Amino acid sequence: MKADETLVLKLDNSLAALAQLHAAVGEFCRRRAIHPDIEFKIDLALEEVFTNIVRHGYDDSDPHEIVVRLHGSRERIRIRIEDDGRHFNPLLAPAVDLNAALSERRVGGLGVHLVRRLMDQVRYRRQADGNQLTLVKRLAGKEKLT
Amino acid sequence: MKADETLVLKLDNSLAALAQLHAAVGEFCRRRAIHPDIEFKIDLALEEVFTNIVRHGYDDSDPHEIVVRLHGSRERIRIRIEDDGRHFNPLLAPAVDLNAALSERRVGGLGVHLVRRLMDQVRYRRQADGNQLTLVKRLAGKEKLT
Amino acid sequence: MKIREDKIDEFALLEVSGRVDSENAETLRKYLMELGGREQRILIDCTGMDYISSTGLGALLMLLKLIQKKGGTLKLFGLSPRIAEVFGISGFDKFFPIFPDLDAARRADA
Amino acid sequence: MKIREDKIDEFALLEVSGRVDSENAETLRKYLMELGGREQRILIDCTGMDYISSTGLGALLMLLKLIQKKGGTLKLFGLSPRIAEVFGISGFDKFFPIFPDLDAARRADA
Ligand SMILES: Nc1ncnc2c1ncn2[C@@H]1O[C@H](COP(=O)(O)OP(=O)(O)O)[C@@H](O)[C@H]1O
Ligand SMILES: Nc1ncnc2c1ncn2[C@@H]1O[C@H](COP(=O)(O)OP(=O)(O)O)[C@@H](O)[C@H]1O
Numbered sequence: 001m002k003a004d005e006t007l008v009l010k011l012d013n014s015l016a017a018l019a020q021l022h023a024a025v026g027e028f029c030r031r032r033a034i035h036p037d038i039e040f041k042i043d044l045a046l047e048e049v050f051t052n053i054v055r056h057g058y059d060d061s062d063p064h065e066i067v068v069r070l071h072g073s074r075e076r077i078r079i080r081i082e083d084d085g086r087h088f089n090p091l092l093a094p095a096v097d098l099n100a101a102l103s104e105r106r107v108g109g110l111g112v113h114l115v116r117r118l119m120d121q122v123r124y125r126r127q128a129d130g131n132q133l134t135l136v137k138r139l140a141g142k143e144k145l146t
Numbered sequence: 147m148k149a150d151e152t153l154v155l156k157l158d159n160s161l162a163a164l165a166q167l168h169a170a171v172g173e174f175c176r177r178r179a180i181h182p183d184i185e186f187k188i189d190l191a192l193e194e195v196f197t198n199i200v201r202h203g204y205d206d207s208d209p210h211e212i213v214v215r216l217h218g219s220r221e222r223i224r225i226r227i228e229d230d231g232r233h234f235n236p237l238l239a240p241a242v243d244l245n246a247a248l249s250e251r252r253v254g255g256l257g258v259h260l261v262r263r264l265m266d267q268v269r270y271r272r273q274a275d276g277n278q279l280t281l282v283k284r285l286a287g288k289e290k291l292t
Numbered sequence: 293m294k295i296r297e298d299k300i301d302e303f304a305l306l307e308v309s310g311r312v313d314s315e316n317a318e319t320l321r322k323y324l325m326e327l328g329g330r331e332q333r334i335l336i337d338c339t340g341m342d343y344i345s346s347t348g349l350g351a352l353l354m355l356l357k358l359i360q361k362k363g364g365t366l367k368l369f370g371l372s373p374r375i376a377e378v379f380g381i382s383g384f385d386k387f388f389p390i391f392p393d394l395d396a397a398r399r400a401d402a
Numbered sequence: 403m404k405i406r407e408d409k410i411d412e413f414a415l416l417e418v419s420g421r422v423d424s425e426n427a428e429t430l431r432k433y434l435m436e437l438g439g440r441e442q443r444i445l446i447d448c449t450g451m452d453y454i455s456s457t458g459l460g461a462l463l464m465l466l467k468l469i470q471k472k473g474g475t476l477k478l479f480g481l482s483p484r485i486a487e488v489f490g491i492s493g494f495d496k497f498f499p500i501f502p503d504l505d506a507a508r509r510a511d512a
Contacts, residue, residue: 098383110346183393244493256456373502392483
């Protein structure tokens with residue numbers, strides 16, 4: 001089994017950085033022989049978090065750095081996203097009403113919901129100058145963390 | 147829309163000819179812009195018929211020729227398979243009992259069932275020296291032929 | 293992402309393949325709005341769709357709302373298990389008629 | 403056809419990808435019989451399976467019978483809609499526990 005490993009990515013707050021993010025996740029997962037089903041979920045959750053920061057995180061039009069850390073161990077992948085944008089705790093965002101009728105469902109508002117459902121654990125830490133979000137995906141073991 | 151077209155394949159009665167059969171079906175379907183879902187079904191039905199002839203059709207170990215004709219029109223693909231093997235009408239073969247318990251299901255005996263379910267029409271003609279089976283797959287229109 | 297349009301029976305058949313992410317979903321959204329404006333019966337072939345994120349899902353939902361308002365039909369087919377799961381998590385599987393393949397989609401009443 | 407074996411949790415994880423036709427299904431059958439002889443809990447990843455004909459289906463059924471006789475577990479996941487339809491037509495969907503993806507398969511009780 002592979003040794004622990006951390007990959008740090010510093011990304012511009014621009015959707016154009018998604019390609020870079022995706023490529024890095026792909027390489028990291030392949031190197032660690034992570035199953036493609038797990039890679040798919042990490043990829044998707046990370047895109048949702050990143051896109052939200054780019055779209056909703058900033059009031060100004062200055063460039064900002066978003067830092068993504070992928071940490072792989074035998075048991076899990078931990079993904080930490082840090083930004084210096086507006087404080088936002090996705091764990092406090094209202095849940096999507098899956099029972100709503102089509103007419104009541106708005107286009108959008110799915111990102112946070114997907115992240116919570118795709119990952120085994122989501123932790124939020126407010127920082128003086130921004131946000132730290134930690135996503136955990138288990139690689140071994142049955143239990144769904146929460 | 148493409149003009150009508152017929153492709154004639156003369157194949158050895160050997161499973162090794164499957165690769166050739168598959169390649170020819172693929173090319174034919176791509177040239178006629180047949181949807182891959184339809185190609186998949188034609189491919190599968192034809193393999194089942196061909197494999198059955200190779201496995202069950204002959205008592206001797208002489209080489210035999212199996213002739214496959216693919217005819218494409220705007221409305222349908224017609225596949226005609228002719229062999230000089232033992233007389234066998236798949237339309238008279240007993241149906242698979244889909245309600246049987248696992249212990250009662252035998253390994254095998256699915257080929258003819260798949261052919262009938264994947265195609266829109268199956269016709270059999272007994273010939274003096276063998277069999278002629280015609281499969282039809284509709285490309286346009288709703289109704290399931292029978 | 294690749295978008296390809298075709299005709300089959302009385303349907304517009306739209307193939308959406310590759311990765312639909314938040315960077316290119318706007319292209320998809322525009323295409324779908326234009327398609328929804330001129331067509332009444334639409335099939336979307338998702339067989340080659342490897343990935344879709346929430347922005348792309350939103351574009352599909354927008355098309356569905358548009359088509360239903362017009363009294364038209366929109367059906368999806370060929371979703372890989374991964375894509376189908378994303379639809380399920382989003383609760384979209386109860387809004388969209390989803391079929392295994394082209395034959396099933398075009399033949400079903402709806 | 404490609405066969406690749408791995409371990410995950412307490413499962414043997416077998417990936418069967420590409421085309422499983424009557425020419426190579428015998429290779430699969432032999433592999434599955436050997437696997438079924440030595441393993442008790444098996445997951446089969448069908449994500450990359452493009453095609454399967456009746457001989458390959460038969461090999462899987464043979465493995466299922468073997469595993470059930472031993473009181474073991476066999477689960478499939480990642481079937482494309484086309485492959486899932488072939489399972490459905492064959493009536494195999496009621497014999498095999500089928501899951502959308504790896505997570506769902508390994509977590510489900512069975
Ligand atoms: N990083 C963020 N900073 C500020 N607000 C956010 C952030 N992420 C999400 N939000 C808020 O939460 C809402 C829901 O987000 P999401 O579920 O991803 O849906 P969408 O982005 O499509 O609206 C957003 O509309 C936005 O108001
Ligand atoms: N071309 C053929 N010639 C003679 N017998 C055939 C032919 N095709 C099928 N059969 C008979 O019909 C049976 C059912 O065929 P099939 O449904 O394809 O299952 P399988 O070949 O796995 O037994 C075969 O076992 C064989 O006895």
